[in-house]
Amino acid sequence: MNRSDRRETMELEIPFGSNCVRLSGFEWLIVAVVVSALFYCVPILWKHIEKLKPGPDYRLPYSLSDDYWLFSRYCQWACSREKTLVIGDSVVWGHYVSKENTLSGYLNEVAGRHKFVNMGVDGIHPVALAGLLRYYGRDITDKDIILHFNPLWTSSKKHDLQIEKEFNFNHPKLVPQFVPNIPCYKVSSSVRIKSVIERYISFFSWTSHLKRAYFENPDLPRWTLEHPYENPLKNITLQLPASDGYNWSGHLPWYEKGVTKQDIQWVAIENSLQWRFFKYSVELLRKRGNRVLVLLGPFNEHILQRGSINTYRQMKKKIEAWLKQNNIPYYMPEALPSSMYRDASHPLSEGYVELARQLFKSAYGGSD
Amino acid sequence: MLFHTWLFVLFFLIVYLIYLVLKRTRFRLFWLLAVSYFFYACFHPLYPILIAYASLVDYTVVARMAKSSRGKAWLFVSIFNNLALLGFFKYGGFVTDNLNLLLSSLGISYAIAEPGIILPVGLSFYTLQSMSYTIDFYRGNIEREKSFIAYAAYVSLFPRLLAGPIERAKSLLPQLHTTPRISIQDVTDGLSLFAVGLFKKVALADYMALYVDKVYAAPEQFKSPALLLATFLFSWQIYFDFSGYTDMARGLARMMGVRLMLNFNNPYLATGLGDFWRRWHISLSSWFKDYVYIPLGGNRHGKLKTYRNMFLTMIISGLWHGAAWTFVIWGAVHALGRFLTRELEGTSFYKEKVPGLVKQLFVFALVTFAWIFFRAENISDAWLIITRLFSSGLANPYCPLLALTLILTVWLYQFIYESAIRWVLETRAVRIGLVVAMIMYLVVFAKSSETPFIYLQF
Numbered sequence: 001m002n003r004s005d006r007r008e009t010m011e012l013e014i015p016f017g018s019n020c021v022r023l024s025g026f027e028w029l030i031v032a033v034v035v036s037a038l039f040y041c042v043p044i045l046w047k048h049i050e051k052l053k054p055g056p057d058y059r060l061p062y063s064l065s066d067d068y069w070l071f072s073r074y075c076q077w078a079c080s081r082e083k084t085l086v087i088g089d090s091v092v093w094g095h096y097v098s099k100e101n102t103l104s105g106y107l108n109e110v111a112g113r114h115k116f117v118n119m120g121v122d123g124i125h126p127v128a129l130a131g132l133l134r135y136y137g138r139d140i141t142d143k144d145i146i147l148h149f150n151p152l153w154t155s156s157k158k159h160d161l162q163i164e165k166e167f168n169f170n171h172p173k174l175v176p177q178f179v180p181n182i183p184c185y186k187v188s189s190s191v192r193i194k195s196v197i198e199r200y201i202s203f204f205s206w207t208s209h210l211k212r213a214y215f216e217n218p219d220l221p222r223w224t225l226e227h228p229y230e231n232p233l234k235n236i237t238l239q240l241p242a243s244d245g246y247n248w249s250g251h252l253p254w255y256e257k258g259v260t261k262q263d264i265q266w267v268a269i270e271n272s273l274q275w276r277f278f279k280y281s282v283e284l285l286r287k288r289g290n291r292v293l294v295l296l297g298p299f300n301e302h303i304l305q306r307g308s309i310n311t312y313r314q315m316k317k318k319i320e321a322w323l324k325q326n327n328i329p330y331y332m333p334e335a336l337p338s339s340m341y342r343d344a345s346h347p348l349s350e351g352y353v354e355l356a357r358q359l360f361k362s363a364y365g366g367s368d
Numbered sequence: 369m370l371f372h373t374w375l376f377v378l379f380f381l382i383v384y385l386i387y388l389v390l391k392r393t394r395f396r397l398f399w400l401l402a403v404s405y406f407f408y409a410c411f412h413p414l415y416p417i418l419i420a421y422a423s424l425v426d427y428t429v430v431a432r433m434a435k436s437s438r439g440k441a442w443l444f445v446s447i448f449n450n451l452a453l454l455g456f457f458k459y460g461g462f463v464t465d466n467l468n469l470l471l472s473s474l475g476i477s478y479a480i481a482e483p484g485i486i487l488p489v490g491l492s493f494y495t496l497q498s499m500s501y502t503i504d505f506y507r508g509n510i511e512r513e514k515s516f517i518a519y520a521a522y523v524s525l526f527p528r529l530l531a532g533p534i535e536r537a538k539s540l541l542p543q544l545h546t547t548p549r550i551s552i553q554d555v556t557d558g559l560s561l562f563a564v565g566l567f568k569k570v571a572l573a574d575y576m577a578l579y580v581d582k583v584y585a586a587p588e589q590f591k592s593p594a595l596l597l598a599t600f601l602f603s604w605q606i607y608f609d610f611s612g613y614t615d616m617a618r619g620l621a622r623m624m625g626v627r628l629m630l631n632f633n634n635p636y637l638a639t640g641l642g643d644f645w646r647r648w649h650i651s652l653s654s655w656f657k658d659y660v661y662i663p664l665g666g667n668r669h670g671k672l673k674t675y676r677n678m679f680l681t682m683i684i685s686g687l688w689h690g691a692a693w694t695f696v697i698w699g700a701v702h703a704l705g706r707f708l709t710r711e712l713e714g715t716s717f718y719k720e721k722v723p724g725l726v727k728q729l730f731v732f733a734l735v736t737f738a739w740i741f742f743r744a745e746n747i748s749d750a751w752l753i754i755t756r757l758f759s760s761g762l763a764n765p766y767c768p769l770l771a772l773t774l775i776l777t778v779w780l781y782q783f784i785y786e787s788a789i790r791w792v793l794e795t796r797a798v799r800i801g802l803v804v805a806m807i808m809y810l811v812v813f814a815k816s817s818e819t820p821f822i823y824l825q826f
């Protein structure tokens with residue numbers, strides 16, 4: 001029996017399968033072309049179908065904080081206009097205030113026109129922000145930017161993502177998946193590879209957008225368990241959630257909420273992962289031709305015990321030295337009055353008013 | 369490292385490219401063996417030692433058997449060794465549990481300590497495969513494999529290592545020895561099989577699992593419709609899960625120029641329990657037929673002994689699946705169902721008057737009923753489910769219509785596949801459309817998880 005005979009016999013003995021899904025090379029080529037076309041076209045078409053019309057003081061909906069495809073769209077919108085982008089975490093986003101009472105909202109009020117755009121993302125920390133800007137903020141070029149650094153992210157080894165014990169931190173898809181190693185990030189290699197793929201193929205981030213915007217849960221199957229008799233397609237209303245905020249309770253300053261003074265064990269800035277990635281973000285934005293102004297804090301120093309304040313001030317000096325050394329414009333305000341803070345880093349509305357006034361005066365000399 | 373993870377895709381791409389380079393060289397089998405052991409070590413670093421030991425013993429046994437006149441003794445060594453491995457790793461806990469139960473029922477307060485051994489993935493599959501080699505050699509059905517590397521690659525070949533198909537040496541070893549001639553069609557066939565398997569596992573099985581797991585975790589909280597629905601969904605979940613795994617395994621092997629046997633052939637279209645077992649986990653049922661049922665006497669000594677042999681075979685098959693009484697009962701239910709359908713098939717009324725669709729539904733109902741024992745955590749849960757199925761009253765089961773639609777679509781596809789209008793499914797547009805639809809569904813809607821295959825626990 002020669003080789004081809006043996007092969008033929010084997011073909012007869014071992015059936016291919018129990019269905020007709022058997023494609024030839026040419027047919028797989030057609031599949032590849034069709035799927036690639038869908039991958040390329042659907043996200044583009046979707047932008048025309050699902051309208052994103054940010055009104056004054058718009059910010060990304062709280063429920064879509066980790067919808068990076070939407071962030072990317074929002075970036076495109078903001079960058080196509082003569083706007084100054086205010087980028088940062090929940091302090092910029094305005095975790096405890098409505099969208100009009102945020103830093104960008106008050107900057108617009110002081111400026112007398114809608115020049116400042118709230119590009120804050122709730123829960124984002126500098127390591128994740130670097131990933132967000134690198135992969136989803138590619139359109140941010142040649143713009144005026146206020147980039148906020150919240151010292152809270154260096155207030156403990158846990159905040160700085162330097163502990164060994166695994167915990168759920170925000171925006172894990174945006175942090176480096178392989179190098180440098182983040183010790184508390186212990187997901188499987190497959191999850192890491194998937195995150196990397198999602199950064200480069202916008203179709204995948206579009207599917208995440210679809211799930212987050214219309215199915216509450218991360219996937220359709222789980223959604224159907226909760227809505228067993230509903231047509232999932234009907235849920236795609238093409239209406240994005242409102243730009244509302246976190247459902248905060250009350251408008252009380254930190255000390256009236258029972259928060260006591262804290263002894264914070266700051267991570268040395270030269271060893272801080274969060275600071276290292278913040279510096280990376282500054283350099284990345286500058287490389288892309290943006291004019292970056294760094295806003296540091298203002299952290300609620302009233303919440304700190306004496307030892308912590310001293311360490312904090314030394315840290316500020318080191319940050320200032322680096323900014324000066326690299327000719328990066330910055331504004332480093334003194335702490336706001338204690339009653340203007342909701343917690344360690346978030347101002348209340350009055351705090352944002354004061355901060356906007358100071359920042360506008362310092363950075364723009366009172367006129368833009 | 370499961371087939372439906374990105375890590376495996378990356379692993380396979382690297383392995384495959386090097387395999388293509390080495391396929392005409394003498395390093396091909398070394399490479400296959402090395403990557404198979406590496407693949408196995410990803411589950412536990414000590415697993416390769418275990419499989420190397422099992423392979424070495426059977427390889428040596430056959431080498432000795434070839435030179436010795438005491439073949440039976442050497443065969444005994446092989447069988448004993450494989451069963452001892454299974455016994456130690458799989459049944460240690462089961463035996464101690466039952467001994468302790470016996471001791472306490474006798475009023476003896478002494479309790480044997482739980483061995484606390486984890487069952488190595490794939491052990492149940494490769495011990496059967498290895499055993500079939502020694503038995504086949506003893507029977508004179510195959511020649512001795514001279515190369516240990518080839519034999520070890522046969523036992524550990526990574527696409528089929530975790531959960532089969534349980535290949536026979538007669539089919540797989542010659543393929544490993546022949547330089548593979550990998551055509552474009554092999555690659556595209558492999559991709560087709562893999563795509564279907566991936567869809568079955570990720571889009572269907574893992575979806576069904578969401579409902580099934582919820583209900584079976586606390587059956588006392590659910591009423592008859594939900595329990596019925598969960599059992600129905602489990603029938604499909606286990607089929608999609610296991611046949612999806614097999615499709616992927618066969619697809620991967622095919623891309624490497626190795627053809628693994630068909631393990632599932634639309635089992636829920638079976639018209640009798642015998643037919644079901646010729647379509648479900650074919651490699652296992654044929655193994656039990658050849659190495660248990662026929663040696664017991666098969667159907668050669670009258671009806672009573674035939675049924676006795678069937679019963680014993682099904683009980684052993686049940687125990688093979690899991691070390692628990694629920695699996696024994698599952699085997700017994702199948703045996704009883706087999707007697708029933710065999711008797712019915714003997715009547716002209718059933719043969720000629722009962723429509724095929726009714727027979728299929730009847731067999732499906734029997735198989736689904738048996739799955740209750742397979743899926744339940746223990747006998748009391750299984751009993752609770754059965755009693756509540758008939759006595760707990762009605763309540764909205766909150767049945768996801770999408771899941772039922774998907775199942776109905778698959779069933780309809782299979783029904784057409786085995787009908788006279790199969791040509792519809794064979795048209796190019798339908799085939800391409802299906803693959804595009806499956807890929808898009810997987811990417812857009814499927815549940816994102818790394819849920820292991822059900823059969824990895826056996």
